[in-house]
Amino acid sequence: MAADRPRRARSSDDIGARTRALVVRRNEYGYDPFGFHADQLKIAVRMAGWLYRHYFRAQAHGVENIPASGRVMFVANHSGQLPFDGVVIGASVFLEPPQPRLVRSMVEHFVPTVPFASYLFSRWGQITGTPENCRRLLRQDEAILVFPEGARGISKSFSKRYQLAPFGLGFMRLALETDTPIVPVAVIGAEEQAPAINLRPLARLFGAPSFPVVPYPPFVPLVPLPTKYRLYFGEPMTVVGDPDDDDEVLEARVRAVKHRIQSMIHLGLQERKHVFW
Amino acid sequence: MSSGDAGPRKIVITGMSGRLGRVVARRLHRDHRNRLIGLDRRPFLGRPKDIEHLEVDLRSKKARDVFRAGDVHTLIHMGVMHDPRANAAQLYSWNVTGTAHLLEYAQAYGVQKVVVLSSANVYGPRPENPQFLTEDAPLLAAQRFPQMRDLVEIDHLMSTFFWKARDIETVILRPVHILGSVRNAPSNYLRLDPTPVLLGFDPMVQVIHERDVAEAIVRALAPGVRGIYNVTGPGEVPLSVILAELGRRTLPIPHPLARPIYSLAFRLGLSSYPVAEFDFIRYVCMVDGSRAERELGFRPRHSLRETIRAVDDQDDA
Numbered sequence: 338m339a340a341d342r343p344r345r346a347r348s349s350d351d352i353g354a355r356t357r358a359l360v361v362r363r364n365e366y367g368y369d370p371f372g373f374h375a376d377q378l379k380i381a382v383r384m385a386g387w388l389y390r391h392y393f394r395a396q397a398h399g400v401e402n403i404p405a406s407g408r409v410m411f412v413a414n415h416s417g418q419l420p421f422d423g424v425v426i427g428a429s430v431f432l433e434p435p436q437p438r439l440v441r442s443m444v445e446h447f448v449p450t451v452p453f454a455s456y457l458f459s460r461w462g463q464i465t466g467t468p469e470n471c472r473r474l475l476r477q478d479e480a481i482l483v484f485p486e487g488a489r490g491i492s493k494s495f496s497k498r499y500q501l502a503p504f505g506l507g508f509m510r511l512a513l514e515t516d517t518p519i520v521p522v523a524v525i526g527a528e529e530q531a532p533a534i535n536l537r538p539l540a541r542l543f544g545a546p547s548f549p550v551v552p553y554p555p556f557v558p559l560v561p562l563p564t565k566y567r568l569y570f571g572e573p574m575t576v577v578g579d580p581d582d583d584d585e586v587l588e589a590r591v592r593a594v595k596h597r598i599q600s601m602i603h604l605g606l607q608e609r610k611h612v613f614w
Numbered sequence: 615m616s617s618g619d620a621g622p623r624k625i626v627i628t629g630m631s632g633r634l635g636r637v638v639a640r641r642l643h644r645d646h647r648n649r650l651i652g653l654d655r656r657p658f659l660g661r662p663k664d665i666e667h668l669e670v671d672l673r674s675k676k677a678r679d680v681f682r683a684g685d686v687h688t689l690i691h692m693g694v695m696h697d698p699r700a701n702a703a704q705l706y707s708w709n710v711t712g713t714a715h716l717l718e719y720a721q722a723y724g725v726q727k728v729v730v731l732s733s734a735n736v737y738g739p740r741p742e743n744p745q746f747l748t749e750d751a752p753l754l755a756a757q758r759f760p761q762m763r764d765l766v767e768i769d770h771l772m773s774t775f776f777w778k779a780r781d782i783e784t785v786i787l788r789p790v791h792i793l794g795s796v797r798n799a800p801s802n803y804l805r806l807d808p809t810p811v812l813l814g815f816d817p818m819v820q821v822i823h824e825r826d827v828a829e830a831i832v833r834a835l836a837p838g839v840r841g842i843y844n845v846t847g848p849g850e851v852p853l854s855v856i857l858a859e860l861g862r863r864t865l866p867i868p869h870p871l872a873r874p875i876y877s878l879a880f881r882l883g884l885s886s887y888p889v890a891e892f893d894f895i896r897y898v899c900m901v902d903g904s905r906a907e908r909e910l911g912f913r914p915r916h917s918l919r920e921t922i923r924a925v926d927d928q929d930d931a
Contacts, residue, residue, distance in 0.1 A: 366851050368818070368852065456816040
């Protein structure tokens, strides 16, 4: 992986051509069964592309490891209080490889109850996170993004940066069940975008999983710091085995994925000179 | 008792006078081996001469007499009544007690096949729903919609019957929103102009043409077919696309206001839109129809556009 050079930021990405090149199912009105519509994706990609190119000035390594077609599961570390890591990974697999891919990540269950977000996320290809939805998309040879650290990852405090929280096992069961290769992804930069501490008493008071506070106004992590993002896409890992195996057997397979991500994180941290550039 | 393929088969259809009932009756009437008997409290307008029709209550003795001769081969039950303005207790008695009686007759008098038209709405629209529900998903609609309770209960009655009466081929069809000349809740909603929608919500919905539903029923009549089937149409679209295709103006209402406004309008008689149904234009309630496709060989013939436009069709031929 040391051999590949980071891609230079291009001044303009041909979003229209890339959107047309996406391989997606569409019915006579242009919608896929999950409510995705290519024309509406363009707006989202323009915003995500700006964040990707100009705000976070992201660099992608190992882009050749993004499969041009077929089912794939991107598995990444999760951090930063707000899921900008998901946005950046999505922008990367859409903008960087020769064949753009639409990555489908899972939104929280409360999102369908929020006006506008309820349908905008689905127009942009994002799905409600249920195992059934993932299984269906993978069987249709789509690309999904999984953060096995889940809420434990995104809400981790600054002192825990780049230390992976425990991984869930669900993604491994899905990959085994659907014969999906796993592309491990290390995200460097997101873990510093909102250097937060967790105020546990307040979290308990509000019944929230965490109550992050950042040392600059408005003291809640709404706007991320413009850290420089570095993405490392690892070689696809094929997994074989029985999805109904005992948890110990699955845990060993999950550990293998976790180690790959952790070692790419170490490599990335060694390579970078500064958090912001 | 004749087997399905040989002589004529006697088919009893409840709810035959309704618009969907007439579509199904006409479709089955094309096959000369079918002898149709309608059971409905309403008269059947424009009934072909050789279709028998009895204006009776399902719970009455006359309804039992239809089965008593023992020559009824098939029962198609689509006489579930929905009326947002009717008395809930009376509806319950008609729908659930009526169904229980029918099943009793079917078992007592040697009916070989029972097909009931339930609905994909029995699963209920919920934010936690996976995009496509399969037949084994729990039926949760009644939790939030008292009006759906009858339909859910009938579906449960049928599932129990399916296991209890193993010598009868029981088929439960759960079609998505049926559009066409029918006057059901979804198509009545789509005929409103301006159509109320919830500001910031635009769920994906599934629709099916009434004639495709009739086709699915015909396929369910094939010997050997039994079980529960979701019946899906030509695809999924956002609600806004359907309203645009029909050229409707929309009236976006913030969702916290929608219920109070419309329940008041309903009580004043200004609107006949039951507020409990707002969740159907807020959350997804879509189903996976692959089992029907695989096992019944059912595929809708009408395209999405044809199905949507059928809402404004005036003829009910």
